Structures are given as C-alpha cells and as structure tokens.
Amino acid sequence: MKIKHISFLACWITAFLFTACGSQTTNESQSTTTLSQEVNVYTHRHYDSDVLLFEEFTKQTGIKVNVIKANADELMQRMEMEGENSPADVLLTVDAGRLYRAKEKGLLQPISSEVIKQNVPAYLIDKDDYWVALTQRGRVIVYAKDKVNPQELSTYQALTDNKWKKKILVRSSDNIYNQSLLASIIAHEGEQAAKKWAEGIVKNMARDPKGNDNDQVTALVAGEGDLAIVNTYYVAKMLAEAPNAKEIAGKIGVFFPNQNTYGAHFNVSGGGVAKYAPHKENAIKLLEFLTSEKAQQIFAEANQEYPIKSGINISPTLQSFGTFKADTIDLDLLGKYNSTAVKIFDQVGWK
Numbered sequence: 001m002k003i004k005h006i007s008f009l010a011c012w013i014t015a016f017l018f019t020a021c022g023s024q025t026t027n028e029s030q031s032t033t034t035l036s037q038e039v040n041v042y043t044h045r046h047y048d049s050d051v052l053l054f055e056e057f058t059k060q061t062g063i064k065v066n067v068i069k070a071n072a073d074e075l076m077q078r079m080e081m082e083g084e085n086s087p088a089d090v091l092l093t094v095d096a097g098r099l100y101r102a103k104e105k106g107l108l109q110p111i112s113s114e115v116i117k118q119n120v121p122a123y124l125i126d127k128d129d130y131w132v133a134l135t136q137r138g139r140v141i142v143y144a145k146d147k148v149n150p151q152e153l154s155t156y157q158a159l160t161d162n163k164w165k166k167k168i169l170v171r172s173s174d175n176i177y178n179q180s181l182l183a184s185i186i187a188h189e190g191e192q193a194a195k196k197w198a199e200g201i202v203k204n205m206a207r208d209p210k211g212n213d214n215d216q217v218t219a220l221v222a223g224e225g226d227l228a229i230v231n232t233y234y235v236a237k238m239l240a241e242a243p244n245a246k247e248i249a250g251k252i253g254v255f256f257p258n259q260n261t262y263g264a265h266f267n268v269s270g271g272g273v274a275k276y277a278p279h280k281e282n283a284i285k286l287l288e289f290l291t292s293e294k295a296q297q298i299f300a301e302a303n304q305e306y307p308i309k310s311g312i313n314i315s316p317t318l319q320s321f322g323t324f325k326a327d328t329i330d331l332d333l334l335g336k337y338n339s340t341a342v343k344i345f346d347q348v349g350w351k
Helices: 005-013 048-061 072-085 096-104 114-119 176-189 191-203 213-221 232-241 245-251 280-290 293-302 316-320 332-336 338-348
Strands: 023-025 038-043 064-069 090-094 132-144 227-231 252-255 266-274
Touching: 038 072, 038 280, 048 064, 048 280, 048 293, 072 090, 072 096, 090 096, 090 280, 096 176, 096 266, 096 332, 096 338, 114 280, 132 176, 132 213, 132 232, 132 280, 132 293, 176 191, 176 227, 176 332, 176 338, 191 338, 213 227, 213 232, 213 245, 213 252, 227 232, 232 245, 232 252, 232 316, 245 252, 266 280, 332 338
Parallel strands: 038 064, 038 090
Antiparallel strands: 023 064, 090 266, 132 227, 132 252, 132 266
16 A cells, blocks of 8 residues: 555644644634544545534534544554554544454444444444444445346356356455455355455456446446446445436446345444543544434435434435345454455455
C-alpha cells in the first residue's frame, strides 16, 4: 500500500488541533464547547450521509463531532503511534476484516451498551463486544441482460464453470472486499475448496483486474464481460446518481448468489470505541445513535447501504434489487482467514 506521507504527516502534526487535514466539525463554534461535550472520530468512511448523521447527533445531544479522515491502515497506524495519548474516541471503517484487525492490534475496547444490543442483531456485533456493525453491503453478481439469463446463475462456486471463461469482471486481489469474500468461502468450505474457486475465477476473468467496483460495472455495460462481482453499494449509487443511470439500469441486473445454501456474502461497515478514548461515554452515545432508527434510515436512503436494524425502509434502488437471503457467518472469521485468503490469491495468480 502506498501511504500519502505528506498528508499523513500533516494530520499527525495536527492530531490535537483537528484542523484542515481531513478534519471537519459539525459545529464551527469552538469557544462554547467544553472538552466533555465533544467526541473525536477517526473514520475511513467518506460519505455525505455521515456528515448529516454527525450534525443530527450534535443537534440531539449537544456533543460536537470532530472528524479525522484517512484510509483504515493509516488510521490504525496513527492510533498505534499515538498510544495512550491518542485523542481518538471512535474508529469507523468499512469491512469486518479491518474491524477484526483493529481489535487484534489492541486499538479498541469492549462496548457496554444495552441500546446497541437491542438495535443490532447479535451476529453483527463482535462476540467480545469490541465493535458493532452499522451498515451492510452484499457482494453480488451483476450480469449483462443481453448476454445472460439470470436462471443461468446460482452460486459463487458456479462462476468457475467453463461457460463463463473470459467473461467475469472483478477487481484486484489486494481489495479487502475480495479478500473477505474468499475468507468466507474458506470458513464455509475449507482452504482447498477456496483455492479451487480462486483458480476458477482467474481462469474465467475477462481481463486483468483493475479499477474499483464502479469500473467493473462500467466495463460490463461497455460489453467487456458478461458478469461482474461487485458490492451492492456501488451498483446502487451508480443507478441512483449516475448521469446515464437509466442506460445502465436497462443493461444490467443484480443477482444474489447462494440463495439455496448459506446465502449471499454480506459485509459491514462498523465502529468501535478506541482503547484510550478520552470521551468514552460520548463515544458510546455516538455508536448508539448510529444504530438508532433515524440514523439507520439515513444510511439506507441517502447512502444506498442496507440497514442493520430491522424495520427500516430501504431506498427505491435497493428495493429494485429484490429480496434475498444473506449469509450470517461469524464476521470475525473474515478477519481470521484474511491472511490465508491473501496467500491463496498469490498462489493462483489473482493479480
């Protein structure tokens, strides 16, 4: 991974100031806010919906949210360097594998909250209470309507069939979403079966992996492949926001694999309380708020993410994808088998 040294150093120097380098506040008034009325958030998330959520949290509680943004590895490295002097109260990131890594590095502390346990299903909370899921995204198959009948689709495993040779679009193996998908296959079926699957996908790739999930869908629409493995979040954002959304919608369909077995692979974004949080009580309040009905509604409608709380109305775009069965695997296993997944990707030549 290439670290942006200059910007990271600037953020490090301003650690206690929470100013320009990736830092923003939901309330510009500094003089009227005391130390106990704030919470410091280190976040990998970069969405406008989160700004709205922090503003709403401040309105409800009077607690100002200070935000520092960077990618997950940079944030965790920073927390390690800061140690007991870290101002971080909450760590927010995407993918259970990263949350597992933060826990293993000793960067988080257990969360004691009956509110969270009432709002969130048990399988979406770390078994030791070190982190909680806030949203969900499925890793699904997107197909070209003019080339593929959805009745031809079934499971992730079936994507290795010869009929899909040179027809699958997918991003690179250094992507955490692919690593977690493979980790889930390891957990369900074992290492050898996972390796066979990865070998089959490499054989069936339409091109060398490149770009993000949006790029896979764009290539699919352009006719470069028949199928793409992508996250629901990316597809939904494109269909809801892209200038050519109607054109895209007319050319692609979304399929949830493994509906007759363990369900489609779903991952999460989530958060935990930093180990040395100076405002622990406020950190827990923020996580409680983010699991509340109002916050979950914003996640689902404004950011095209599936809620973790039941009874929430999802966006029309997500509704158009239909109903599905999601895998409820212990999400810790996605972190536990991450290194094995990376090893397998290297062995089979998944670039």
